[in-house]
Amino acid sequence: MRYFQLFMLFCSVVLSGGVVLELAAEQKEDSFNSLLCENIMMPSVLPAYWHTYVQLLKTGLAVRAEWYAVSDSDVVSRFAHSENMISGIQLYFPEGDVDNMAPLVLWVVHGTWANASSEYYDNGSTTFQDILQFAAEMARRKMRPIEVVSYSWSGANSHPARRDAGGRLRMLAESFYSSLCGYGPLWGFGHSHGVNVMLVASQETSFEGIVSLGAPVVELLYAPLHVNKLYHFYSLNDPWQFAGAMDNRSFKRLVSSPGVRSYSGNHSLCSVSNFRVMLDGLEPGHMSLKFLIPFIWRIIDEREGHYQYHSHFNVNVSRALYQAGQSVQLSIREKIAVTDLIAVVSEQESAAVVIDRLKEEIEYSQKQENIFMWGYRGKKMSARSAWWKKIVANWIELDTVISDRYELFMPGAFKKYSLLHEENI
Secondary structure (H helix, E strand, C coil): CHHHHHHHHHHHHHHHHHHHHHHHHHHHHHHHHHHHHHCCCCCCCCCHHHHHHHHHHHHCCCCCCCCEECCHHHHHHHHHHHHHHEEEEEEECCCCCCCCCCCEEEEEECCCCCCCCCCCCCCCCHHHHHHHHHHHHHHHHHCCCEEEEEECCCCCCCHHHHHHHHHHHHHHHHHHCCHHHCCCCEEEEEECHHHHHHHHHCCCCCEEEEEEECCCCCCCCCCCCCEEEEEEEECCCCHHHHHHCCCCCCHHHHHHCCCCCCCCCCCCCCEEEEEEEEECCECCCCCHHHHHHHHHHHHHHHHHHHCCCCCEEEEEECHHHCCCCCCEEEEEEECCCHHHHHHHHHHCCCHHHHHHHHHHHHHHHHHHHHHHHHHCCCCCCCCCCCHHHHHHHHHHHHHHHHHHCHHHHCHHHHHHHCHHHCCCC
16 A cells, blocks of 8 residues: 555656646747747837737737737728728738848739628638738748738729729828838739739839739730739639620620730730649639639749749649649640740850750640649640530539629619629720
8 A cells, every 4th residue: 555655656746747847848938939029120110000919929919820900990090091991901920030020011902893792801701711821821931921901992893993993002002001111022912803903003013923813814904014923823714804804895805805814924024924724623713713722832833943934834733632742733835935035045044054944844844744634534734624514614603603692683782783884994
């Protein structure tokens, strides 16, 4: 009995010692994190909500690498009479080393008729959560804090509405998000005509990069003038992108305009990457392009890691292989033009170096094609879906949109969204 009591006493001492060590380790980690947060010195000219957020980090009431939602009262206080253009603001401070305390800014802009939707600012939205993950990864890669600003505009389907919205966005960017206000580079993330709103703003405001999902391409009106990098994702199974690029609704214009899918590379200040998208071997519709968001950084890594001279690609995302790290296949859709190749040889590198690099790119592209064919029963990445598959897919998607936004399609509510009541270009 005595030996048993001694044994139990020994176990209790060991266990209590383990608890003490665990608590000590936790306290050490907390103190280390507190020390890291104590060293955070944000630019003094940043708005008050950034300093509030940093103070919460220092006191342990907020955590790095977790999103902090700015309150509505703080938004109203900062933007005064412009608060109706801001649907929400989120702040993020990444873990690890931070090279620059001036926050990046990611503008999130909805498309046509989506002004009544909370999809691009509500934390309960899957789409917005995916955008926040994209922004968090950007912050980690750039080693800077980031501010995500959800921008709201009328959503009307007309060029004057987009022009006005782009002008207001430019005004906000220049008045509240310039380097004089303590901020770093601007980025944009948009769906459909929301991208064109940002491109209007880019006529006079510089963007480090813009991610485009299904933007109707009208470069005469919406050219990426002051955009360093444009990543444009589109689907051949997207009639809304095609129709949205028409400045009048005649059948002749609808069938005779070839350049509404992708951007040209004729922009000296902008590096354009066009991606024709497939999800699990099938071309998505206009709304389904948003399922691509969790994979965008992988696609960008593939593009920048393996292709220097080509800029127009086929991309397939295999969502079932996401965890295996084989989720993205990226192949060349359009080979570099001879004139562009000559310019590269004359301005940058010798002909031998360029030819070797082009050979590597073409060989890698063929390997990606082979992987896709092996996974999808011999189907080619460049192949287009059958016409009946497009009709079925878009009918299902349209039914989903109508179900989600049923009130917009009631006789009284739909009147203000009708194309018949919008001003033509």
